[in-house]
Amino acid sequence: MIKLCLQRSLRPAVLLSRSALDPAVTVRKVPIVPHIHSCQMGTRGRNEPREPLNSPKSAKDFIYSLHPKERTCLLMELQSFESIAIAQETLQPTPPTRAQIKYVLFHNSIPFVGFGFLDNAIMIAAGTQIEMSIGITFGISTMAAAALGNLVSDLAGLGLAGYVEALASRLGMQGPDLTPKQADMWQTRVSSHMGKAIGVTIGCILGMFPLFFLSDDDEEEKKKRKAALTAPNA
Known part of the structure; x- marks a missing residue:
């Protein structure tokens, strides 16, 4: 999936999450980018149907079609998503209400x-x-x-x-x-x-x-x- 294609970008967030769970793991500090609350992933004039993001090429094409602010917002959300997912790996999943x-x-x-x-x-x-x-x-x-x-x-x-x-x-x-x-x-x-x-x-x-x-x-x-x-x- 896209998280595999962006593994290098997500690696700092993953390591930080694992260090929070395991004190023996040490990682270097990485700069935290302020979270962008309002960002649109669909830019005007570039909402053509895209192939599913299940390959490195399609993920790369999607990333290159975004503006810099959109890429920053996407990276922050993926890092947050991955961090929460790792922290909840041991928890029993509950279906949505x-x-x-x-x-x-x-x-x-x-x-x-x-x-x-x-x-x-x-x-x-x-x-x-x-x-x-x-x-x-x-x-x-x-x-x-x-x-x-x-x-x-x-x-x-x-x-x-x-x-x-x-x-x-x-x-x-x-x-x-x-x-x-x-x-x-x-x-x-x-x-x-x-x-x-x-x-x-x-x-x-x-x-x-x-x-x-x-x-x-x-x-x-x-x-x-x-x-x-x-x-x-x-």
């Missing part, structure tokens, strides 16, 4: 409501405009116009994803208070995926609001334009 699972679900659903809303709304609006203009001129089908609208929506999503994450973080919701072992349990992962799925579903349904502004007049105008373009050829 029902309240924690609900919070994980809600915490993951909020940003994806925005993603689904923007994706569907932009796709419908762009697809309609493309069909009413380029579609009539070049005679492309409705499905082709919808595909081009989806292209516009995806391109817009690359630039707007960071703003959605920033807006979601301003709601004041902190990350789930889970131990490292609880974060890796299947209950937490299932709740996280369910939250994302529910958020996208709600966002896509809300993003269908442009359909309320489409009327039969648009279809009539489309037919008139198409007839006007085909008339000279006849």
Whole structure:
């Protein structure tokens, strides 16, 4: 996993944690970087889907795509996570409570409501405009116009994803208070995926609001334009 790929960076924190458990272990002092409370791992314009961080290459690509402050924040969180995990190795893991699972679900659903809303709304609006203009001129089908609208929506999503994450973080919701072992349990992962799925579903349904502004007049105008373009050829 990523902690194996960043072993050299995490080694000071691991040694400090082991020295706290075993006084016989001595380590040199390392500088402590102040913890950054507000940092976004998703930068604007660089939220393209990435391959899983299960290899050194993918982890390296992810690290190089971050800003210096983001790398510092990531390193601090990984060091803290590893320290807590080592300190709790001998403890009996307890599954997350029902309240924690609900919070994980809600915490993951909020940003994806925005993603689904923007994706569907932009796709419908762009697809309609493309069909009413380029579609009539070049005679492309409705499905082709919808595909081009989806292209516009995806391109817009690359630039707007960071703003959605920033807006979601301003709601004041902190990350789930889970131990490292609880974060890796299947209950937490299932709740996280369910939250994302529910958020996208709600966002896509809300993003269908442009359909309320489409009327039969648009279809009539489309037919008139198409007839006007085909008339000279006849």
